Amino acid sequence: MSDDELHRRLASYEGRAATVSGRGPDPVDPAMIRHWCEVMGDTNPAYSGPEAIAPPAMLQVWIMSGLSGPTARSAVFDELFSLLDAAGCTAIVATDCEQDYLRPLRPGDVITFDSVIESVSPRKDTRLGAGHFITTRTEIRAGGELAGVHRFRVLKYAPAARPAREAAERPRPVINRDNAGFWEGVAGRRLLIQRCDGCGRLRFPWLPGCADCGSARWTPIEAQGTGTVHSYVVMHHPPFPAFDPPYAVGLIELAEGVRMISNITGVRPPEVRIGMPVRLEFLRAGGEQWLPVFRAAEEGP
Template identity: 70%
Template sequence: MDDDDLAARLKAFEGRRATVAGRGKDPVNLPMIRHWCEAMGDTNPAYTGPDAIAPPTMLQAWTMGGLSGHTSRTRAYDDLLALLDEAGCTSVVATDCEQEYPRPLRPGDEITFDTVIESVSARKTTRLGTGYFVTTRTDIRAGGELAGTHRFRILKYAPRKDAPARGPEEPRPAERRPRAVVNRDNAGFWEGVARHELLIQRCTGCRALRFPWLPGCHACGSPDWDTVRALGDGTVFSYVVLHHPPFPAFDPPYAVGLIELAEGVRIVSNVIGVPYDEVRIGMPVRLEFRRYDEELVLPVFRAAGEAA
């Protein structure tokens, strides 16, 4: 099929329903809320006690079908993905999600939901390959009242073919590191990094520190905050060693650490200054800023006592 025919067939899926009258397999309940909060390290008192609410970001958890799935699912979404497979877009990556929370969910709420294929983009060329962005919208209700909206977007694409081999007189240019998504909630952090400052948010209500940056306090809910500059001392709280997948902007294997700063918050960053297989939990590290190209500076952590 030609590109115009494919585009028309893809557009015909917009507005089709992927789930009709779906039901949550469990009502909103305190055990699931507790497990979620423990996994996230979220100690907000709003999620415990007789007047508990569910963390808003749990929204999608109440609609998941588990291994057995949902009987309310239609064939529309599967047919759309099959059409993209037929067109050579056989790979998929989740790109982002957006959520809205009109009202809190509380233990005992029975969940119903409907999902619609909201949009299929025109053909796009990305670093991964050429394909189409598919967005679904799930409206989640409690007692018939809209409680949340979850938009989920994937890229279904044909993987990019390897570039032709270059001769010795044509060295392969270095790939640039991926850029962070800068928005109104985290712009101040990146402005600080550009000045070689690691800034931590501090609630002006309860004085709790938080990282990564958020629009409101996880402890008291206040939207007001200022910042403190991290001293730069930390320890490796946990870490992983990345071997795969290979990506030209990186040089595996390398260590990525969850660094606990002296101020008590944690940040994910590279551990440098020692071989990847010598990184250990509890290892003291020290903040430094590394320039990767003419635009990008990132905070990294060097093993304490190791020379730059």
């Protein structure tokens, strides 16, 4: 099938229903609003109290179906994806979304929605591979009243052949006048954090002034090098010649109370756990470049 013929068939799905009479799995919920605000660090008083509204950016949250998968998706949507699969476009990646907010959502609102396949692009060549962008348009209602519109775009593509991996050094850190002292410490195999001379607060990453008291005076102190995994992700994509996925990137809480992002070594990525004790070590990343990383430590008695 030629590219033009394939696109004509794909375009015939435009305007057809992707979801019919969808219903949010739960009403708008104060607990979910609180969790969202804590994760985002959003302290806007509009999102708490007896007159609370949901943050507008949570619009999609109330229609997500979870691991069980969508229950209201139409057969038409599956047909479109099957056609692309048959054409070799077997991979998918989300690219972007757009949202319009028409009225605030409040705790207790019951959410319903319908969506259509708004557009299917002609063939596009990307670094990931050649494929088609599919845009769905979802109208989200609260109590039957239109509350927002959510456009979601994915690329369904045929994965491009990967070139042979070449040896490469890890990217060099950006060193400037504000963090040069930190990297000088790393070069000497020392992990330095800052202590404000005004209020005594410890901080990392390095900053020119204290966020608490505003003092521009500080003293570098050497961290013990012990800590725990506060949070982490396992990176599988995108591939990069200097890295060998999968690998774990952790938010490490140091014994001093500050947190830093670094690799977790000495353990298989699936075995990393929140709360896991780690210990600092230094990784030579080519030439004279050293990087601080954290190796999984033995649990104490």
